[in-house]
Every structure is written in structure tokens, then in C-alpha cells.
Amino acid sequence: MPESPSVPSPTTVPFRDLHRLHRIHGDASRAALLAAVESREYTRPNPIIEEFERRWAAYCSVRHAIATTSGSAALLMVYMTLGIGPGDEIITVPNTFVATAEAALLLGATVRLADIDPLTHTVDQDSARKLFGPRTKAVVPFHAYGRLAEIDALTAEARAAGIPVVEEACQAHGAARDGRKAGAWGDCAVFSFGPTKVFAGMGEGGAVVTDDDELADKLRLLNTHGLEDRLHTALGFSFRIHPMEAAYLTARLEVLPALLTERRALAARYTEAFAPFGVVHNPRVADSEEHGLYVYVIDVPDRDAFCARLTDAGVGWDIHYRAALHQQPAHQERFRDAEVPACDERQGQIVSLPMINGLEEAEVAHVVDRVTDALDAVTRSAR
Ligand SMILES: Cc1ncc(COP(=O)(O)O)c(C=O)c1O
Known part of the structure; x- marks a missing residue:
């Protein structure tokens, strides 16, 4: 019997190979997309989107998810919902992706940078605390590269001062400490489902999750131009995810x-x-x-x-x-x-x-x- 050929040593391994990632659940996503097309459910309220939102909220063990066109849109929507604008400040870290700051800067707010812990690369809580002031409207700890930031002390202090904590969880799908996942630590959390993410969409996508019913209602309102009962009662925008993307993500969540x-x-x-x-x-x-x-x-x-x-x-x-x-x-x-x-x-x-x-x-x-x-x-x- 001939010897089986030994597996040749690879000469290169790329940094990233998204085709491999996407092949892993190719069949499930094809079926989900076809079902979404055939459902003819393209308007709102949209059951395909609602189904994804239910499942993503359940995955994060929180009550609400509001899906958006991207992580950047989710950040902008959160900051708008928190009423952040000129004269206000948010606190984050410098090693995050630019969108964390950009969304606040676009609203005319100031971004203050706290230092990071040199071992974990996540926020140094003392450094962040020193930046608290009367203008602070949000603390936005970044779960760097997917590692949960340690924010217990920071969150307690922010809450005592009435400052919301927005988890920057765009890279941290499924990260957890003591069984509690990213998204369940702050007042709300922002995720990206961009194509390079571990939980990646077909193209762009994002979400905000929260356990706070009142905040969730406001986020939903701003997600669709502040529209309720056919009247625009708040300044919002179109941040809505596409139903095809929601269908794809629902299938993808299985893997x-x-x-x-x-x-x-x-x-x-x-x-x-x-x-x-x-x-x-x-x-x-x-x-x-x-x-x-x-x-x-x-x-x-x-x-x-x-x-x-x-x-x-x-x-x-x-x-x-x-x-x-x-x-x-x-x-x-x-x-x-x-x-x-x-x-x-x-x-x-x-x-x-x-x-x-x-x-x-x-x-x-x-x-x-x-x-x-x-x-x-x-x-x-x-x-
Ligand atoms: C930390 C962080 N924040 C925000 C974003 C923006 O997300 P999106 O590309 O979905 O707009 C990303 C995406 O790369 C990110 O890594």
C-alpha cells in the first residue's frame, strides 16, 4: 500500500482569511437569505429584524437589542439618545477604533482620553475617574481586541455620579467574565457586525443592547427618524439594519x-x-x-x-x-x-x-x- 503523502508544511499563513470564515456557515446563510427574499418582508415593523434583535439580546443576556446599519451608526445613535452635544464630554481610551470618538465629535462634543492598563490594554480605571467632571455625559470603556475591560469600580462611580456607561463592545462578541457577557455590564453596549468581526455580517451591521426599558424605547425612536404614530417627535435618523443582513446574522449566530x-x-x-x-x-x-x-x-x-x-x-x-x-x-x-x-x-x-x-x-x-x-x-x- 502506498504511503499516504505527508501534509506539506505551509509556507505562508495570512493574517486573516475571511473566505474561510464565511465558508464555515455558507449553507445556513444561503438558506436564510433565500427565506428572507421569499418572505417579501421588507418594510417596518419587520419580523426578520425583530427576530434577530430578540436573539442577539438573548445571547447577551439583556432585554433589548436595537439593530443598526453599522457599529459606527450604533455609536452615533447612542450618543444622540443620551443627548450628547456641544459642551458635553465623553471619556474613552486612545487605542480604540476612531469611530468611538468620531461619533461624539460629529455631535460637537469633546472626547477626553483616559490611559490604558499596560497589561490588559483596557481602560485604567483611575485615569478615567480623574476625568469625571460636570460635563461628562458618558464613559465609553473599550473591550480591547475582544478582552472585557475591568470596569466594576468605574461603573459604580459613574452610576453614583449619574453618568451612563456605554460599553464599546464592537470587538467583543461573546466575551464574558464569570459568565456575564459583554453587553451586560454597562447601561448599554455597542456592537459592530462588520465583515472582519468574529460575529460578522455580509457587509455592514451593528446593534445597541440594553437592559433599560426606557433607554431602549428612546433608542428605537431615534433608530427611525424619531417617528411615532406617524409624527416625528424626536430628532433621529435612519440607522436601521437591512432585513437581509438581519436574516444572515440570525443564521450566523448559530455558529x-x-x-x-x-x-x-x-x-x-x-x-x-x-x-x-x-x-x-x-x-x-x-x-x-x-x-x-x-x-x-x-x-x-x-x-x-x-x-x-x-x-x-x-x-x-x-x-x-x-x-x-x-x-x-x-x-x-x-x-x-x-x-x-x-x-x-x-x-x-x-x-x-x-x-x-x-x-x-x-x-x-x-x-x-x-x-x-x-x-x-x-x-x-x-x-
Ligand atoms: C472598536 C470599534 N468601534 C467601532 C467600530 C465601527 O464599527 P463599524 O465598522 O461596524 O461601523 C469598529 C469596527 O471596526 C471597532 O472595531
Whole structure:
């Protein structure tokens, strides 16, 4: 009997492979889309959208979800609903995606930047607390790369001061601590279902979730131009998700737990293999915690040399993000007084490694071996 051919070692593993991710539930999504087309349910109120909203709220263990066209739209809708405008301030961190701040800036508000904890990359609660003031209208902690921010003390203090906490959960689908998921910690939370997310739509999509009935009513009102009883009673806009996207997401929710399980197993392999090098891993979490693993981020001392080695070895990488908010060309000036030394230091060291559903064992081994070699080289020369 001829020997079975050995699996050739891969020469490259990309940073991301969305086609693999989307193939995983291709059949379910095709069926859901076809059913949505045949339902002819395109107007509102829309049962396809309502079904998705019910399921996403249940997944997050909260009472309400209001689906939107994108995560950015969800942020804008929340800030509008909280009445944020000129003269008001929101507090967030600089290592989040630009939309967290943009939505508030578009409303004429000021964004204050708190520093991050250098080990977790999420908000430093003391730094955020120092920014509280009479103009603070929201605290917006970012669950960085899918890791839940520790916000117990911050939330207690914000609540005592009557300041709402908006979880920036756009990267944190399914992240949890002590069984409590992202979305169930703040007064409300914002999610993105953009195409690169772990829980990704066909194109764009987002949602706000909340347990607060009154807030949910206001969010729904603003989601559709402030329309009630055929009259416009509030300033809103069209933030509504497309029913086809809602149908797709409802089908996709079935596979989210399996996608997360697979990513967590891959992250555990990485974390174990890279632990001896003593670098910071955002995904290294306590047993009581489950990471959302949008991206797997480590901090390395000589990033350029490390990344060059990965490129030569055929391992994809990326940086989330190349510049923090206060370093972005469009925003440097407005944030020139930001005091965020931990973020400044981390920003030059972060690297995102391949976090792909559907990797073959030989590919995982390739990434682990090549990253180990590169870490060995850069940490040895840093000693
Ligand atoms: C942290 C964060 N906030 C907001 C957004 C914006 O979401 P969307 O692309 O759905 O508008 C993203 C998406 O990349 C994000 O990662």
C-alpha cells in the first residue's frame, strides 16, 4: 500500500482569511437569505429584524437589542439618545477604533482620553475617574481586541455620579467574565457586525443592547427618524439594519459559539507557546474570563525586526492600530493635551497575529514555530 503523502508544511499563513470564515456557515446563510427574499418582508415593523434583535439580546443576556446599519451608526445613535452635544464630554481610551470618538465629535462634543492598563490594554480605571467632571455625559470603556475591560469600580462611580456607561463592545462578541457577557455590564453596549468581526455580517451591521426599558424605547425612536404614530417627535435618523443582513446574522449566530471555541483553543496554543518570552499578551486572561478574540495581540520590544522576521517566514501580521486616536493626523491637534503614557508605550509594540477559523494543524504549527523563532530573536537581543 502506498504511503499516504505527508501534509506539506505551509509556507505562508495570512493574517486573516475571511473566505474561510464565511465558508464555515455558507449553507445556513444561503438558506436564510433565500427565506428572507421569499418572505417579501421588507418594510417596518419587520419580523426578520425583530427576530434577530430578540436573539442577539438573548445571547447577551439583556432585554433589548436595537439593530443598526453599522457599529459606527450604533455609536452615533447612542450618543444622540443620551443627548450628547456641544459642551458635553465623553471619556474613552486612545487605542480604540476612531469611530468611538468620531461619533461624539460629529455631535460637537469633546472626547477626553483616559490611559490604558499596560497589561490588559483596557481602560485604567483611575485615569478615567480623574476625568469625571460636570460635563461628562458618558464613559465609553473599550473591550480591547475582544478582552472585557475591568470596569466594576468605574461603573459604580459613574452610576453614583449619574453618568451612563456605554460599553464599546464592537470587538467583543461573546466575551464574558464569570459568565456575564459583554453587553451586560454597562447601561448599554455597542456592537459592530462588520465583515472582519468574529460575529460578522455580509457587509455592514451593528446593534445597541440594553437592559433599560426606557433607554431602549428612546433608542428605537431615534433608530427611525424619531417617528411615532406617524409624527416625528424626536430628532433621529435612519440607522436601521437591512432585513437581509438581519436574516444572515440570525443564521450566523448559530455558529458563533463554535467559532469562539475554536479561536480560544488557538489562543491557548499561542499563549502557552509564547509565555516563556515574558511579553505582554492581551488575550492572557483568568480562568473566570472568556476572551472575544477579535484579534490576538502581543507586545514585542523591537516590533519592526519582529514583523520583518514574520514576513520572511510567511506569517501574516497586522497592527491594531498603527496610530492611537491622539496620534492620528486628523485628531492630533485636538488631543494634544492627552496624558496617556501607557498607551504611548504600548502603541509602538503591539502586533496582531493570525487568528483564523479553519486553520489546519500544519498551519497552526507553522505560526507557532515561526513566531517563537522571531520572539526568541527579538527578546534575546533586547536582554
Ligand atoms: C472598536 C470599534 N468601534 C467601532 C467600530 C465601527 O464599527 P463599524 O465598522 O461596524 O461601523 C469598529 C469596527 O471596526 C471597532 O472595531
